[in-house]
Amino acid sequence: MRVGLLVPGGFLAGAALCAWMLRGAPESIAVDRAQPLTVVTYWHHFGAQMWLAFALAIVIASIGYLAALRGSSLRAVIALSALACAAALLFPVVFSSDVYAYAGYGDMALHGISPYAHARITVRDPLLDAMLWQWGNPPPMCVYGPAFVWLAQAIAAVFLPLGAAAPLWAFRVLACLALVACAPLAYAAFSPFPRATRLAAAAGIALNPIAIWSAAEGHNDTLALAIVLAGFALASRSRLFTGALLVALSALVKAPGAVAAVALAATSRRAAAGAALGIAMVAGLAIPLEYGVRAHLAPAGHYFPQFSLQYVSIPLAAVVVAALIAACFPKPGLRVTPVLALAGFLAIPNPYPWYAVWLLPVAFLAWESAGAWALIAASLLIAVRYYPDATTALSRPLNLTIVAVEFAVPLALMSAHIWNARRGRREIRTPVPGFARPRSP
Numbered sequence: 001m002r003v004g005l006l007v008p009g010g011f012l013a014g015a016a017l018c019a020w021m022l023r024g025a026p027e028s029i030a031v032d033r034a035q036p037l038t039v040v041t042y043w044h045h046f047g048a049q050m051w052l053a054f055a056l057a058i059v060i061a062s063i064g065y066l067a068a069l070r071g072s073s074l075r076a077v078i079a080l081s082a083l084a085c086a087a088a089l090l091f092p093v094v095f096s097s098d099v100y101a102y103a104g105y106g107d108m109a110l111h112g113i114s115p116y117a118h119a120r121i122t123v124r125d126p127l128l129d130a131m132l133w134q135w136g137n138p139p140p141m142c143v144y145g146p147a148f149v150w151l152a153q154a155i156a157a158v159f160l161p162l163g164a165a166a167p168l169w170a171f172r173v174l175a176c177l178a179l180v181a182c183a184p185l186a187y188a189a190f191s192p193f194p195r196a197t198r199l200a201a202a203a204g205i206a207l208n209p210i211a212i213w214s215a216a217e218g219h220n221d222t223l224a225l226a227i228v229l230a231g232f233a234l235a236s237r238s239r240l241f242t243g244a245l246l247v248a249l250s251a252l253v254k255a256p257g258a259v260a261a262v263a264l265a266a267t268s269r270r271a272a273a274g275a276a277l278g279i280a281m282v283a284g285l286a287i288p289l290e291y292g293v294r295a296h297l298a299p300a301g302h303y304f305p306q307f308s309l310q311y312v313s314i315p316l317a318a319v320v321v322a323a324l325i326a327a328c329f330p331k332p333g334l335r336v337t338p339v340l341a342l343a344g345f346l347a348i349p350n351p352y353p354w355y356a357v358w359l360l361p362v363a364f365l366a367w368e369s370a371g372a373w374a375l376i377a378a379s380l381l382i383a384v385r386y387y388p389d390a391t392t393a394l395s396r397p398l399n400l401t402i403v404a405v406e407f408a409v410p411l412a413l414m415s416a417h418i419w420n421a422r423r424g425r426r427e428i429r430t431p432v433p434g435f436a437r438p439r440s441p
Contacts, residue, residue, distance in 0.1 A: 003064055003067035004064045004068040004076065004080050004207070005064060005080070006061060006063050006064025006065075006067070007064040007065055007080055007081075007083075007207050008084040009061075009087075010059070010061030010063075010064065011057045011061060011084055011087035011090070011212065011213075012087045013056060013057060013060055014053045014056050014057025014060075015057070015090040015091045018092055021046075021049050022093070026046055029043055035130055035133065036127075036130050036168055037094060037099065037100070037168045038092060038093045039093070039094055039095065039096065039097045040093050040095050040389075041389060041390070042391065042392050042393075043390060043391065044391055047390035047391040047392070048391050051386055054091075054213075054383070054386065058209045058210070058380065058383045062380055064080075065203075065207050065208060068207050070200075072203050072207075073199070074183065074184065074187055074199060074202055077183045077199070078184065078206070081180045081206035081207055082176075084209075084212045085215055085216060088176075088213055088215070089172060089173070089216050096217045096219070096354075097134040098218065099168050099171050099217060099218030100131045100134045100135065100168065101135060101139060102144075102148075102152050103168055103171060104127065104128060104130075104131030104132075105142045105144075106149070106152030106155055106156035106167065107156045107160065107167075108121070109149055109150075109153040110156050110157060110160075116288045116289055116291065117141075117292065118140075118141040118296040118300075120137055120138045121137055121138060125160070127164040141292050141293075141297050143255075143293075143297070144253065144254055145253050145255070145289065146285050146286055147249075147253055147285075148252070151253075152171075155167050155170045155171065158170075168218065171218040172216060172218040174223065175216075175218050175219060175223060176215045176216060176222075179226075180206060182205045182206050182225060183203070184202070185233055186198075186202045186204075186229050186361065187202040188237075189232035189233040190236075191233070191236045193364075204360055204363060205225075205229075208357075208360055208376075208379055209383075210354075210356055210380060210383060211356075211357045211360065213383075214357055217354070219354040221354050221357040221358065223254075224253040224254040224256065225357055225361070227246065227253065228260045231244065231247030235264060235267075235271060240267070240268050240271040240274065241273055243274065244261060244264045244265060244270070244271040244272070244274030244275040245277055245278040246278070247261040247264050248274070248275045248276075248279045249278045249281065251282045252286070261279060303349065305349035305350060306349070306350045307350065307385055307388065307402055308346070308351050309321075309407065311349075312403055317347070321347050324342060324346070325339075327421075327422075337365045337371075338363060338365070338371030338372055338374060338414070338417060339371055339414060340362075341358075341359050341375055342359075342374055342410060342414050345378060346407065351406070355382075356382045357379075359379050360379060363376055369420070370413045370420060371413070371414055374410040374412075374413035374414040374417060377409045377410045377413060381405055381410070382406055384402050387402065388402065
């Protein structure tokens, strides 16, 4: 517990350093600082200083995080997660403008403007002005499910009368609450596993420094993940149909929930029926999103990989991903799930830090393996992805260095995982709802 206090302590230290450095902020960023929530975007050398304060927080918090994985009670994990989220919210800056888009979509819906229409905004209020200053006019098309838009509309309706900053804070606090809730939900979802693994899963998700920072920035990944974990918790208690249905419906918030539903569907016919119904409901309710993608996003979009293996070389990325997937076939079972998760992460053309939140539950399906540690490493090292956006457009050698920092260690650990699997380590698979429990031979 004492070492675990480094998780909130790291964010407190980073927030204090960041606030101290802002006292000497250059005049050139005065407009950014005048916004309802300050976003560090292309601040050059001063942006590098802000990132260093953030990096300090992540490094210190990671020490406590790794210690917590080895032994913490569920109550301690919940308390530490809440404290860490509160500490992260004390940072005077963030590095992503996504929460402006979330709140803006809700405000647009209040004015009868479809967030999926990619239309120029002519209506004005303080929140819309702030969103447009961050994103331009027209703002980017919403790529989230209708349930998230309904939530955003409700938040805008309730909190906008309190000022433009209030809906932004509402999203941030809600994302933090969802992350804290992931601790007991993960403990329940992993109920077929040994208690030590269940506790590690709770700590591994709710105390992960990048997950905490993503929640403090207001990203909706923690909200969608909480729904997914709730569905798996139901499935682990033999409520396979209901659990799979709930997991599939999480895609009404964000699309990765559908992938989780497909994985759960493979465990039984009842789960498959629940997932199929849920995906059908999502497809019916998400028609405006589907139309927006076809009519606006696809025709105007440009494929532009950044800070990923595809940025280095698309053929290289294809070969690495194909090799990871091919390595899974001779050894089926839970030990291949980290390999598939890392392959999916490497296939993303522009991996943002908050995407790593989705890697975390998979790590504990094969806990203590090299593959599990590869996913943990990937989730922490992706913090360097914030550096270029905080500073400015970088040279290609520096961009390649960022990619190497992000992926070299995870790939090395995953290679060890695959090597160990090929040496013939056996796995006894027990048919249980939603999972197959690994046991020692």
